[in-house]
Amino acid sequence: MRECDELIRFSERFCNKDFINKVVGVSSMETIVEMSKKGIKPEWLGEIAEYEKVELDMLIRLISRGEVVIPRNVLRNEDFSPRAIGRLMKTKVNANIGTSDDYINVDEEIEKAIVAQKYGADAVMDLSTGGNLDEIRKKIMRVVNIPFGTVPIYQAAKNCRKVVDMDEDDFFRVVERQAKDGVDFMTIHAGVNWNSIERLRKSKRLLGVVSRGGAITIGWMLHNQKENPYYENFDYLLEILREFDVTISLGDAFRPGCIDDASDRVKFTEFILLGELVERCREAGVQAMVEGPGHVPLDEIETSVKAMKYVTRNAPLYLLGPLVTDIAAGYDHISAAIGAAIAGMSGADFICYVTPSEHLALPTVEDVREGVIAARISAHAADLVREGQRENARKVDYELSLARKNLDWERQFSLSIDPEKAREIWNRRKSSSDACSMCGELCAIKLVKEAFDKN
């Protein structure tokens, strides 16, 4: 699709979708939920079931119940590599990239997208807010073939001189434009309304709102004294999304931005509103995920995750972090990896990476690699104990440890989460023995093996 979006744009005006489908080779214009309900099983759905090692019928049931989503714009063709997110599926990882006003280097963002996919991200979100946003988005979409997400309100806000100058139509116009470009999932902060703002006012939050999309929405509402258009006209929003089968990711505008704000009434208010909106998405046949906090102390993560799962009736849960302390600037990928692993063990389905630059700067390409790997470690650690994936995940660790036992280094590298990095460290100080330079001849594995063999 990516090479032929001009054709799509043109044909949209004159043709029905079946015709477009034929012309541009799109596999199907039916939404995934529609197909699941009708029992249609496109080939790629079978491939997903195989990848996830679940029964196809089970996958279809979960999709039609809204417990699994497959972010996949209806305009995608067979080049695309979709992912299933939700119950019983492997825990997935997203990488955020994109420019800001302060730093616009499109080539670097493209490289980040490539690196993110190379190191195992299951999705990429373009959060650009600087430069020509349409162009940047299209360029990035051209280099990756995994689910691609955006936060449309960023573009809406950037199109105006001042954020508060947007009119209601601007909110929807960008959604439509990006949907037509083939975006697979969009974060939309529809849970911001006068009710949640009232709860925010009554709270004693230290850091208030740390979600950019949430902040834009709140700023706009307060200035214009109008309800959040995404909330007020949610049905209209769903119509647009449904047309392109865009998965909505219900944004957590009120995620706590520090440990002191964690698990407060504002956050739970938003959970409830998002739960209501999930129901409406399901009724409208729009795939929906829900986004979660933020900064959460270790012992509150499980409750957060489970509460969100309860009130959304098992909507796929997409988590940023959570960060388990506020003081790890420079190492927030580690703070987030801790939180994400516990969240994953508690039921989170989709982990948004955090890079070492979080809270400080736009990430570098190397940061993207570090962030993706850290999130993948959490995801895999969670899969080792996750319903439906436990057996599959453990096979990998078993195989690696078998190679470790046999001191088979090449096989260890190939099964490692980042083979290049593992080999690089090992090569740095090659051991004179067949063990590694950490223990040399005093390798425990060797010693005991020899002792038992002899005795």
Place this chain on the structure above:
Amino acid sequence: MRECDELIRFSERFCNKDFINKVVGVSSMETIVEMSKKGIKPEWLGEIAEYEKVELDMLIRLISRGEVVIPRNVLRNEDFSPRAIGRLMKTKVNANIGTSDDYINVDEEIEKAIVAQKYGADAVMDLSTGGNLDEIRKKIMRVVNIPFGTVPIYQAAKNCRKVVDMDEDDFFRVVERQAKDGVDFMTIHAGVNWNSIERLRKSKRLLGVVSRGGAITIGWMLHNQKENPYYENFDYLLEILREFDVTISLGDAFRPGCIDDASDRVKFTEFILLGELVERCREAGVQAMVEGPGHVPLDEIETSVKAMKYVTRNAPLYLLGPLVTDIAAGYDHISAAIGAAIAGMSGADFICYVTPSEHLALPTVEDVREGVIAARISAHAADLVREGQRENARKVDYELSLARKNLDWERQFSLSIDPEKAREIWNRRKSSSDACSMCGELCAIKLVKEAFDKN
């Protein structure tokens, strides 16, 4: 003490300890448990209580019950900065350094020790097995003033041509020699005996034994068909340790080396043996900690930690990792940080760092920094929810988040876990606004503050 060990050695031969005490300025030759039981309160103990923000009397009670240890060789003087490890205390971090046969660079090990202390390690263990071990140990002890630990059996093994050639006396001779050098705590694998080896034989472990000290002991036992001297002559061992008030860290020879081996019967057998030995340490007035696994899946960590706390009646728990997956070679500091945070939340007291080089090579100086910081993130995250430390720890996060709200970057850096790193990343791409280059003018904190201020 460090500058005058020659004097001590000389005077030991001719003087009683009270005399040495006067000559070399050692503050007291009484053990900490003795002092606690007698109600003697040396000044440094008051300083520890202040640092930990606990009542001095409470600290003394915990020490005399063996729920807190203060590794501090009786030969230490006032230059030494002791740490309390155990219930209600801050979670502590240890950094392992040391040579191997494959790589002997004493200057680098010295630098690692300095870096470990600089970045916040509470203790350093010298695990050297290559080069002149006495010399290396003394050199490292000269550059750090935090608790210093060793695994004496490494030196005993290195002193012989073959590990199995050691005689029983060798096991104790090194303990005494290192105690006289001022070592504060020693890992001793006294829980290896014919019973635990029998359990190992009956198990179906994939990786068997991955503890070096454990492997040496088992190898020696099998070859010589003799009981582990540390187990068989445990009272004699305690006599030596008690004389110098060396804290014993009961080593986990049978810690699982992979996810597949986690939480098996062998491990629980060792827990029980270590619990018995803890009681004997307490009876003998020797401070004791217990070491724990290893590789453990996310959902088994809490049980592991609590079981160890139960069977040892709250002995301070010293954990390596645990690693939550086997496949993160190159990033095992992250895998360990995840495990350590959950372990800390569940009651672990002392975290041994893991570096990115784990399983692959001896760590570099930079690896040591990364490892220490990762472990400190886990320790602090645990302290945020830890009985006795919760309030203290949360103040730091509150202050940092307040600075974040005020966009006060200098204060954010100074409160961060690694101020240099945080400043370096921020400076990399300075924002044109007072926010950071991640969001620039679209900073959520700024947007909402302005909106609320105006409305």
